[in-house]
Amino acid sequence: MTTTNRQIVLKSRPEGWPAPGNFEMREAPLPEIADGDVLVRALYMSLDPYMRSRIGTDRPPADRMPLDSPMEARVVGRVAASRHPDYREGDLVFGSLDWADYSVAVGAKNLRPLPDARYDGKPVPLAWHLGALGLPGMTAWIGVETATPVAGETLFVSAASGAVGQVVGQIAKIRGLRAVGSAGTDAKVDFLTNDLGFDAAFNYKTATPDILSALQGCAPDGVDIYFDNVGGVMLEAALDAANLRARIIACGMISQYNLARDETPGVRNLTHINRKRIRMQGIGVSDHDHRQDEFLTEMAGWLASGRVTYRVDVADGLENAPAAFVAMLRGENFGKQVVKIADEA
Amino acid sequence: MTTTNRQIVLKSRPEGWPAPGNFEMREAPLPEIADGDVLVRALYMSLDPYMRSRIGTDRPPADRMPLDSPMEARVVGRVAASRHPDYREGDLVFGSLDWADYSVAVGAKNLRPLPDARYDGKPVPLAWHLGALGLPGMTAWIGVETATPVAGETLFVSAASGAVGQVVGQIAKIRGLRAVGSAGTDAKVDFLTNDLGFDAAFNYKTATPDILSALQGCAPDGVDIYFDNVGGVMLEAALDAANLRARIIACGMISQYNLARDETPGVRNLTHINRKRIRMQGIGVSDHDHRQDEFLTEMAGWLASGRVTYRVDVADGLENAPAAFVAMLRGENFGKQVVKIADEA
Numbered sequence: 001m002t003t004t005n006r007q008i009v010l011k012s013r014p015e016g017w018p019a020p021g022n023f024e025m026r027e028a029p030l031p032e033i034a035d036g037d038v039l040v041r042a043l044y045m046s047l048d049p050y051m052r053s054r055i056g057t058d059r060p061p062a063d064r065m066p067l068d069s070p071m072e073a074r075v076v077g078r079v080a081a082s083r084h085p086d087y088r089e090g091d092l093v094f095g096s097l098d099w100a101d102y103s104v105a106v107g108a109k110n111l112r113p114l115p116d117a118r119y120d121g122k123p124v125p126l127a128w129h130l131g132a133l134g135l136p137g138m139t140a141w142i143g144v145e146t147a148t149p150v151a152g153e154t155l156f157v158s159a160a161s162g163a164v165g166q167v168v169g170q171i172a173k174i175r176g177l178r179a180v181g182s183a184g185t186d187a188k189v190d191f192l193t194n195d196l197g198f199d200a201a202f203n204y205k206t207a208t209p210d211i212l213s214a215l216q217g218c219a220p221d222g223v224d225i226y227f228d229n230v231g232g233v234m235l236e237a238a239l240d241a242a243n244l245r246a247r248i249i250a251c252g253m254i255s256q257y258n259l260a261r262d263e264t265p266g267v268r269n270l271t272h273i274n275r276k277r278i279r280m281q282g283i284g285v286s287d288h289d290h291r292q293d294e295f296l297t298e299m300a301g302w303l304a305s306g307r308v309t310y311r312v313d314v315a316d317g318l319e320n321a322p323a324a325f326v327a328m329l330r331g332e333n334f335g336k337q338v339v340k341i342a343d344e345a
Numbered sequence: 346m347t348t349t350n351r352q353i354v355l356k357s358r359p360e361g362w363p364a365p366g367n368f369e370m371r372e373a374p375l376p377e378i379a380d381g382d383v384l385v386r387a388l389y390m391s392l393d394p395y396m397r398s399r400i401g402t403d404r405p406p407a408d409r410m411p412l413d414s415p416m417e418a419r420v421v422g423r424v425a426a427s428r429h430p431d432y433r434e435g436d437l438v439f440g441s442l443d444w445a446d447y448s449v450a451v452g453a454k455n456l457r458p459l460p461d462a463r464y465d466g467k468p469v470p471l472a473w474h475l476g477a478l479g480l481p482g483m484t485a486w487i488g489v490e491t492a493t494p495v496a497g498e499t500l501f502v503s504a505a506s507g508a509v510g511q512v513v514g515q516i517a518k519i520r521g522l523r524a525v526g527s528a529g530t531d532a533k534v535d536f537l538t539n540d541l542g543f544d545a546a547f548n549y550k551t552a553t554p555d556i557l558s559a560l561q562g563c564a565p566d567g568v569d570i571y572f573d574n575v576g577g578v579m580l581e582a583a584l585d586a587a588n589l590r591a592r593i594i595a596c597g598m599i600s601q602y603n604l605a606r607d608e609t610p611g612v613r614n615l616t617h618i619n620r621k622r623i624r625m626q627g628i629g630v631s632d633h634d635h636r637q638d639e640f641l642t643e644m645a646g647w648l649a650s651g652r653v654t655y656r657v658d659v660a661d662g663l664e665n666a667p668a669a670f671v672a673m674l675r676g677e678n679f680g681k682q683v684v685k686i687a688d689e690a
Contacts, residue, residue: 231615231616250615250619250623252619253615256615257616266609267613268606268607268610268611270598270601270612271398271576271601273625274627276627277626277627278595278625279625280618280623281624281625282621282623283619283622287622
């Protein structure tokens with residue numbers, strides 16, 4: 001084992017679009033661990049849109065990732081050294097750790113063993129533990145439940161080929177809904193309908209004559225549930241297409257994260273919320289930690305039976321994490337964005 | 346009894362602000378009534394912001410009030426003639442009827458007797474049956490319930506001296522909440538705190554340096570429930586001031602009703618809904634008709650005990666209804682806007 005560690009720290013807070021230069025790689029000695037701690041060798045690391053709001057200035061200072069400290073991420077890794085009775089060297093684990101080759105899980109906090117999960121007769125790819133079986137999958141699962149779906153209704157999800165969206169659409173089908181998705185390339189749209197079983201999908205960047213028309217074409221009976229990952233003009237179209245008593249799950253608004261407040265056009269048709277008696281609900285998966293085992297059991301069952309599949313987009317190498325993060329915010333990823341940090345062996 | 350009837354009909358659909366010229370008074374013969382019908386002499390008529398959306402072009406044609414037909418309103422009146430076994434000449438009734446001196450309630454549909462209700466030892470003023478005991482009061486009652494209030498929380502209501510708002514604030518106090526209101530004149534603000542028991546209130550037109558600061562000054566612990574009657578910039582401020590897991594009741598958005606969609610600035614901070622896990626819920630009192638008796642019983646109790654009071658703004662004469670309607674949309678009313686059509690005797 002090496003004696004040095006690589007970490008990526010936040011060097012400056014972006015205004016507007018972040019750039020790789022907001023981050024910096026640094027080397028540090030491999031830390032000693034104390035009694036109760038676990039040293040984890042990262043294998044895969046998750047990049048998530050919510051991180052954007054933690055590195056900027058729009059949240060209260062206490063909610064920001066600190067400067068000159070390693071960025072945080074969900075990581076799948078292997079125990080490199082353990083002084084905790086529940087973990088042994090070589091164990092595969094999931095944790096909230098650093099953007100780094102190695103992290104210390106002090107007191108094994110925020111660490112858990114990887115659940116058993118199989119797909120197509122084999123253990124699922126490790127990166128899926130950051131996706132379908134990770135926070136994105138659980139966010140989708142909680143969000144669809146929060147929408148109180150009724151079989152036969154139409155669910156529309158934006159960023160539908162992304163980390164959360166692909167699970168939302170597949171759960172929608174399992175729940176007997178019509179699943180409609182939007183994405184930003186024709187290849188993604190084909191993936192939704194051909195590989196994930198969406199009933200219809202459209203490319204919002206080439207929608208003709210506009211997004212609303214494309215959405216209405218895909219959802220001829222209107223939208224009963226809108227699972228919002230993007231906000232902005234897509235939310236506005238969904239409000240227009242929404243049926244009476246529609247539910248909107250406010251999961252994320254990635255289209256807004258890199259705009260100053262006075263740069264956003266604003267959503268101008270919120271009167272629909274009143275007139276159509278819409279319920280719009282913000283969700284945060286961390287409110288539902290106590291249901292993680294229930295989620296993992298159900299999702300593992302869906303994966304084992306092939307009812308849910310998952311696509312990841314793998315950036316290779318810790319050093320490429322900042323560029324991959326920025327590209328993800330621009331929608332250039334195809335599937336859930338992860339960074340491969342080391343080989344599994 | 347006269348043999349002619351006066352009615353106000355919709356002559357043209359406003360774009361932007363309506364004007365009295367969108368309406369026209371016409372005379373018609375007093376109608377004959379058939380078996381099962383009731384002829385009602387209107388005494389007071391309710392003017393409500395929602396009517397704006399029914400006379401314009403932004404709703405589907407089926408939801409619009411028709412041209413050249415009498416406008417509809419909630420009316421308190423006296424039975425002038427009855428061929429229905431449940432109603433006798435002279436009875437006081439509440440109904441959905443015409444902007445007119447006389448209306449026929451065909452089959453006594455949408456008609457009900459006035460409930461017994463007393464205030465300060467006397468029967469409540471008749472106009473209160475269009476306010477505290479009418480749809481505005483029931484809207485407030487349903488809306489506060491929908492917000493799932495917890496004693497000690499802060500509720501903020503806009504248009505707080507209006508038809509719905511004054512009841513919202515008083516129910517908030519009954520439920521053990523801190524009640525904060527906004528209104529558009531200093532006299533209204535004084536009324537909220539001096540007469541209705543609001544804990545704090547502000548004049549949004551003179552708020553210094555801005556609405557958000559004024560709101561935060563009145564709600565130092567943040568906003569747990571925002572009862573939205575106006576939308577637009579007030580909704581934006583409420584989202585900024587909202588606490589984690591706040592609830593927003595979308596009751597109305599009067600600031601938006603007279604603007605074309607591309608004239609509204611849009612709401613630019615909806616990311617708060619996700620980040621703060623806010624629930625925003627549109628309500629419509631017509632979804633809750635089956636709970637009317639329960640509402641009337643509770644509200645009559647509050648009025649009888651003096652825990653709720655109510656202010657009406659009376660325009661005198663059917664012929665003045667169009668001007669009063671437009672003035673109400675501009676916020677020139679002080680209290681719930683009604684039109685007195687005839688003396689009670």
